[in-house]
Amino acid sequence: MSEIRQVEFPEKDLPLRRDVSLLGRLLGEALVDLHGPELLEQVEAVRKAAILVREGDETAAERLEAALDDISIDDVLNIVKAFSTYLRLANLAEKTHRIRRRREYVKLGAAPQRGSLDEVVGELARAGCPAAEVTAALDDLMIRPVFTAHPTEATRRSFLEKEYSIVHRLVERLNPDRTPQEEAQTLDRIRDAIHSAWQTSSVPSARPTVADELDNVLFYLTDILYRIVPPYHESLQAALDQHYGEGTIQAETDELLRFGSWVGGDMDGNPNVNADTLMESLSTQRAAIIQKYLPEVYQLGRYLSQTRSVATFTRDLESRLEAYWEQMPKVAADIPVRHREMPYRCFLQFVHQRLRATLAGREGGYGDPGEFLDDIRAVGDSLEANHGGHAGLFSVRRLERRIRAFGFHLATLDARQDALLHRQVLGELFGKPDWMELGRAERSEQLGAWLAAPMEGRPSPRSDQARSTLDVFRAIRRARSDFGEQATGLYIISMTQGADDVLTTMALARMSGLERDGHVPLDIAPLLETVDDLNAGPAILEELLALDVYRDHLAKRGNRQVIMIGYSDSSKDSGIVSSRWSLYEAQRKLIDIGQRNGVRVHFFHGRGGTVSRGGGNLVNGIEGAPPDSIDGCLRVTEQGEVINQKYGVRPIALRNLELMTGAVLRHRFLDTAAGGTPEALDLMAELAGNARKRYRGLVFEDERFVPYFRAATPIDVIERLNIGSRPASRRSGLGVENLRAIPWVFSWAQVRVGFPGVFGIGTALEAAANTHGIDRLRALHDQWRFFRGMISDVEMVLAKSTLETGRRYAQLADKEARTVFGLIEEEFALARKHILAIKRQNDLLEDQYTLARNIRLRNPYTDPMHLLQIDLLRRWRDGGREDETLLRALKSTVNGIALAIQNTG
Numbered sequence: 001m002s003e004i005r006q007v008e009f010p011e012k013d014l015p016l017r018r019d020v021s022l023l024g025r026l027l028g029e030a031l032v033d034l035h036g037p038e039l040l041e042q043v044e045a046v047r048k049a050a051i052l053v054r055e056g057d058e059t060a061a062e063r064l065e066a067a068l069d070d071i072s073i074d075d076v077l078n079i080v081k082a083f084s085t086y087l088r089l090a091n092l093a094e095k096t097h098r099i100r101r102r103r104e105y106v107k108l109g110a111a112p113q114r115g116s117l118d119e120v121v122g123e124l125a126r127a128g129c130p131a132a133e134v135t136a137a138l139d140d141l142m143i144r145p146v147f148t149a150h151p152t153e154a155t156r157r158s159f160l161e162k163e164y165s166i167v168h169r170l171v172e173r174l175n176p177d178r179t180p181q182e183e184a185q186t187l188d189r190i191r192d193a194i195h196s197a198w199q200t201s202s203v204p205s206a207r208p209t210v211a212d213e214l215d216n217v218l219f220y221l222t223d224i225l226y227r228i229v230p231p232y233h234e235s236l237q238a239a240l241d242q243h244y245g246e247g248t249i250q251a252e253t254d255e256l257l258r259f260g261s262w263v264g265g266d267m268d269g270n271p272n273v274n275a276d277t278l279m280e281s282l283s284t285q286r287a288a289i290i291q292k293y294l295p296e297v298y299q300l301g302r303y304l305s306q307t308r309s310v311a312t313f314t315r316d317l318e319s320r321l322e323a324y325w326e327q328m329p330k331v332a333a334d335i336p337v338r339h340r341e342m343p344y345r346c347f348l349q350f351v352h353q354r355l356r357a358t359l360a361g362r363e364g365g366y367g368d369p370g371e372f373l374d375d376i377r378a379v380g381d382s383l384e385a386n387h388g389g390h391a392g393l394f395s396v397r398r399l400e401r402r403i404r405a406f407g408f409h410l411a412t413l414d415a416r417q418d419a420l421l422h423r424q425v426l427g428e429l430f431g432k433p434d435w436m437e438l439g440r441a442e443r444s445e446q447l448g449a450w451l452a453a454p455m456e457g458r459p460s461p462r463s464d465q466a467r468s469t470l471d472v473f474r475a476i477r478r479a480r481s482d483f484g485e486q487a488t489g490l491y492i493i494s495m496t497q498g499a500d501d502v503l504t505t506m507a508l509a510r511m512s513g514l515e516r517d518g519h520v521p522l523d524i525a526p527l528l529e530t531v532d533d534l535n536a537g538p539a540i541l542e543e544l545l546a547l548d549v550y551r552d553h554l555a556k557r558g559n560r561q562v563i564m565i566g567y568s569d570s571s572k573d574s575g576i577v578s579s580r581w582s583l584y585e586a587q588r589k590l591i592d593i594g595q596r597n598g599v600r601v602h603f604f605h606g607r608g609g610t611v612s613r614g615g616g617n618l619v620n621g622i623e624g625a626p627p628d629s630i631d632g633c634l635r636v637t638e639q640g641e642v643i644n645q646k647y648g649v650r651p652i653a654l655r656n657l658e659l660m661t662g663a664v665l666r667h668r669f670l671d672t673a674a675g676g677t678p679e680a681l682d683l684m685a686e687l688a689g690n691a692r693k694r695y696r697g698l699v700f701e702d703e704r705f706v707p708y709f710r711a712a713t714p715i716d717v718i719e720r721l722n723i724g725s726r727p728a729s730r731r732s733g734l735g736v737e738n739l740r741a742i743p744w745v746f747s748w749a750q751v752r753v754g755f756p757g758v759f760g761i762g763t764a765l766e767a768a769a770n771t772h773g774i775d776r777l778r779a780l781h782d783q784w785r786f787f788r789g790m791i792s793d794v795e796m797v798l799a800k801s802t803l804e805t806g807r808r809y810a811q812l813a814d815k816e817a818r819t820v821f822g823l824i825e826e827e828f829a830l831a832r833k834h835i836l837a838i839k840r841q842n843d844l845l846e847d848q849y850t851l852a853r854n855i856r857l858r859n860p861y862t863d864p865m866h867l868l869q870i871d872l873l874r875r876w877r878d879g880g881r882e883d884e885t886l887l888r889a890l891k892s893t894v895n896g897i898a899l900a901i902q903n904t905g
Contacts, residue, residue: 013853016097019170020857023089023194026187030194031082042075043082050860068867076868076889083861084896085198090857091899092163096170099651103174115619116655120662121239129669131244137668138251140632143661145647146260146414146604147220148637149213158200160219160648162193167649169193210277214263214284220647221410222288225259228654229405230398232257235658254404257657260489260635261285261411267472268416268494269740274468275475278413282483285410290359292406293372296399297355301348304379304392307341314382317343320375324350328364344379344392351375358408368484369407376400412489413479415472416527419493419501425466426504429459429511440498444543447503451510452549458511473512476522489523490604492564496526497533499543499550506553519556525604529566531574531692534582537563538589545597554599562635563590564604568741575695575760580790581688588626595628604635608642608742616796620789622663623672630667634660641898675784683768683780684787690767691760698759698823699736706736708820711813712806713747714873715739716881717890750897752866753806754797755824761794762830765838774837781838795835799844800855800901803828805866812873862900869893 031040046067052060071079105113112118124134169186172178178186208216233251240249264281267273306313321343325332331353339345355372358365366372380396383389423443427435435443461467479487491509493501502524509520528537541561544550554561565586571579587603594601607618622630638646647653666672698705709715736744748755768777780787803825810821836842845852869890876886 012101013097015100016093019093019096020090023093023166023190024086026191026194027082027086027089030191030198034195034198035078039078039082043079046079046864047083047861050863053863054860064864065867068864068871073885073889076872077892080865080868080889080892080896081198083865084892084899085194087858087861087896087899088159088163088197089166089194092166092170094854095649095652096167098655099167099171099649100174102651102655115659115662117235117239117658117662118242120665121236122243124665124669125243127670131248133669134240134244135249137632137665138249138256139253141253141661141664142255142633142635143257143657143664144260144633144635145638145657145660146262146635147217147411147643148262148639149210149217149266157215157219159197160216160644162197162200163648164223165193166190210264210272210281211284214261214281217261217263217411217643218285218288220643220653221259221261221285221406222292224647224650224653226289226292226402226406228650228657229257230401231654232657232661233401235654236661258405258486259411261413262416262637263413265413265415265488268418275471278415278472278475278488279479279482282409282413282479282487285413286408286483287359289406289408289410290355293399293403294352294355294359296402297348297352297376300379300392300395300399301345301352303395304344304348304383305342306344306388306391308343309341311388312386313343314378314385317347317378317382320378321347321350328353344382347375347379366408369403369409372408373400373403376403407484407486409483409487412486414490414492415476415488416492416494417469417472419495419497419504421465421469422493422501422504422508425461425463425469426507428463428466429461429508431459440500443500444498444503444547447500447507448547448549451503451506455510458513469508470512473509473514476509477512477514490525490562490564491522492525492527492604494527495529495533496540497536499540499547502526502540502544503547503550506550520553521556523557523560523562525562525564527564527566527606528586529569529606531570531578531582534565534570534586537586538593541590541593541601545593545599558600559598560600560602561594562602562604564606566606568606568608568745571756572736572739572741572744574692575699576757576794577691577761577764577790578688578695580786581684584626584684584786587629591626591628591631600631602631602633602635603629604637606637608637608639608745616793617789619659619663620785620792622660623667624784624786624789625667625673626676626786627671627673629673630664632664632668634664636660672785675780676786680780680784680787683772683776686771687761687764687768691764694763694827695760698820702820704817704820708810708813708817709736709747711817712809712821713751714869714890714894715743715747716877717873717887717894718743718746718750720887721891721894746898749901750869750894751806751809752800752802752862752901753809753824754801757797758794758801758831759824759827762827762832762834765834766830769834769837774834777834777838778840791835791838794831795839795844796848796851798828798832798835799852801828802859805863808866808870812870812877858900862897865893865896865900869897 028040031043046064049060049064049067053064102113112122121134169190172186173183233256236251240251241247261281264273264277324347328350331350335346335349339349351372354364354366354375357363358372376396376399380393380400383391383393383396423436427433438446461470476488476491491505493505496502505524506520506522509515509522514520514522526537526540528534541563544561545554565583567579567583570582573579574582590601590603593599605621607621618636622634645652646656745756765777781791782788806824807821810818813820832844836844839847841847845855872886872890872893876883876890879886881887
């Protein structure tokens with residue numbers, strides 16, 4: 001197998017072509033080795049026919065369909081696996097190429113790479129941003145990627161490790177001084193990984209547990225992010241030294257970069273998550289991070305061999321060492337005599353033993369990560385004060401940075417629960433059967449009075465639901481005691497609709513005993529998900545801030561209110577334009593309310609992988625956010641296949657963190673939110689209104705739509721996939737309103753119709769162009785980054801969509817429902833027409849060569865899988881959806897197509 005002929009590779013990308021060809025050749029060898037030449041011949045015939053279809057051969061489509069007709073299920077599985085494996089390998093080649101291009105960029109010594117910290121800090125310096133203000137901004141800066149269990153790409157850890165091995169070997173090949181023997185050994189290791197991956201099922205046989213999901217996330221946290229935290233800090237410090245003078249600004253704040261997780265704490269609609277999974281996840285995370293520290297401390301002890309006869313040491317280090325000799329006599333007795341004049345080595349041996357005791361929960365362990373950090377810092381300070389700057393200090397400071405970022409908890413675990421469940425539980429605990437029938441204002445009034453008064457006894461839960469709910473709050477209290485204050489973070493309330501939902505959470509926490517000195521030490525984050533909820537957000541915050549009991553609560557939490565904004569359900573509810581606009585307006589108004597009340601409002605962005613779920617270009621999203629809405633804090637979810645794309649390889653993960661940090665700094669200092677004039681806001685409101693009307697008119701008001709969606713997409717297969725520990729729907733029923741956003745967008749992505757990321761915008765732009773003229777829209781695009789970012793994201797969805805493929809899936813629907821596809825085609829045509837006019841382009845992605853190349857590279861390898869999936873869907877449904885063999889084949893096509901299109905959920 002090799003790359004497709006129709007893709008043009010400029011000279012700078014020829015190494016990518018060679019890597020793709022190499023991996024394709026090695027995959028072909030594996031197919032022959034494992035299944036004989038017949039499979040490779042079959043795969044090649046299908047591949048070549050698909051290429052001809054893409055190149056315009058009118059007869060090739062018929063030959064391709066004929067080649068795929070009536071093939072056995074085993075052949076289907078192998079053909080799909082061959083194409084999906086090839087695409088997986090192409091993804092790895094592209095990751096390697098990004099690493100190669102970054103290295104070449106640095107070696108050229110030209111201008112800093114776009115978006116790098118070097119470029120951004122240089123831009124701040126040239127703009128005259130004072131060092132004192134930059135220092136203050138860095139002291140405030142908080143970058144918080146939060147990993148969530150929404151695996152639309154069900155990449156098992158065994159695959160992640162094999163993929164990382166292949167990338168590592170490809171990077172090794174960048175060294176021009178390698179010997180032929182070294183090259184042969186590297187290729188053998190790649191062959192091993194390919195063969196082993198082929199013999200491993202890519203589709204889990206059972207729905208993954210919370211522990212499985214955590215194992216997946218731990219790969220990124222311990223194998224990737226643990227390694228790159230120090231280089232991230234070093235890149236930032238180097239940029240500051242370069243542009244502001246060495247030592248002028250120090251970026252050593254504890255809060256700068258930390259990580260979060262929802263795995264084990266996200267209870268919303270997931271009966272498998274509870275107090276036990278919360279504690280188990282934190283326990284596993286604690287063990288994982290300490291097991292990373294242990295070998296590093298051991299290696300430091302081996303390296304720092306300075307002896308008293310030739311080196312000096314600080315009194316602090318000597319005092320700590322003396323104390324350990326007395327406190328840990330058994331450990332002291334095991335230290336060889338020849339090492340006893342090596343203070344660092346001896347000291348770190350005691351530290352190592354204390355870490356082991358911490359891991360085992362034995363007496364003598366560290367009470368908190370601060371004690372561990374103090375010990376390591378004492379070593380660093382001693383080295384720095386005694387000519388050890390080039391004798392081990394670098395490695396010690398790197399460990400310090402890791403401890404500050406990961407502590408003993410690894411990632412802060414948030415909790416999330418549905419507001420409706422909280423209301424039901426509180427009604428039971430209050431002994432008020434009519435609690436759910438009360439108005440929101442009345443519930444808020446009663447809750448405010450109850451929270452302000454002394455609590456007289458704790459109510460006893462009668463139902464399992466109430467007991468489980470209170471147990472979660474108790475687990476949060478216990479987790480902070482066992483794992484540290486940073487172990488748990490926000491308590492997020494899904495589907496928040498009123499101030500009473502926030503007060504309900506406070507009340508439940510208080511009833512559980514999660515209280516300290518009359519205060520509930522919990523950051524409660526309402527999650528505004530639908531457009532109606534986003535529009536109601538300002539009124540909810542106003543109501544909360546008008547309550548003395550809540551103002552007192554915020555005062556004890558640093559006068560900071562975190563509000564989570566959901567991109568997924570707002571888009572499913574009203575379409576891409578209305579969603580983006582509602583999110584923008586909600587942030588703008590909430591920031592204003594907070595400023596007027598002396599409260600800092602920080603937003604938590606619930607972004608998914610696809611554009612319709614807040615995906616797309618994150619830098620554009622940050623820089624186009626409303627003024628003051630970032631406020632030095634970027635908290636954003638990382639989900640599904642996006643985690644692998646952004647964090648699957650260390651250099652790319654580092655680049656991603658630099659881009660996020662740089663965008664936050666630019667938003668703060670360089671007025672990237674400019675362009676949102678009153679006239680622009682009015683025009684955007686008009687676009688959103690027209691787009692919403694068009695979208696909801698089809699999705700929720702046209703009776704043909706749901707039958708079309710359920711017939712013309714593989715939603716019924718996706719609902720049966722073992723890709724996550726939660727069900728696909730929040731509540732029963734076939735309607736769109738009950739379906740979770742992830743399977744909703746995943747289904748459309750499978751058929752190459754980016755419906756959620758496009759539908760409605762064409763009609764809206766058509767109306768605006770007719771009313772205001774195309775020049776007005778062009779000016780809006782040129783002057784306002786928010787609008788430009790939205791247009792760019794929709795353009796990407798259009799480019800990834802293949803309506804010819806969607807038309808084939810439409811044939812699965814009955815004649816009446818099938819007419820919906822005609823409406824989709826019309827809307828896409830309008831969107832394409834106006835986006836090209838606004839951007840003054842002749843074709844999509846003219847200004848995004850790399851993305852266009854990646855799409856073209858994958859299309860011919862995806863087409864056969866679509867044809868197979870359509871045939872299998874028809875056969876499986878005709879048989880009453882009972883044939884498990886057909887379902888297994890269908891699942892393999894879903895997985896393969898997901899690999900090809902990359903943005904699924």
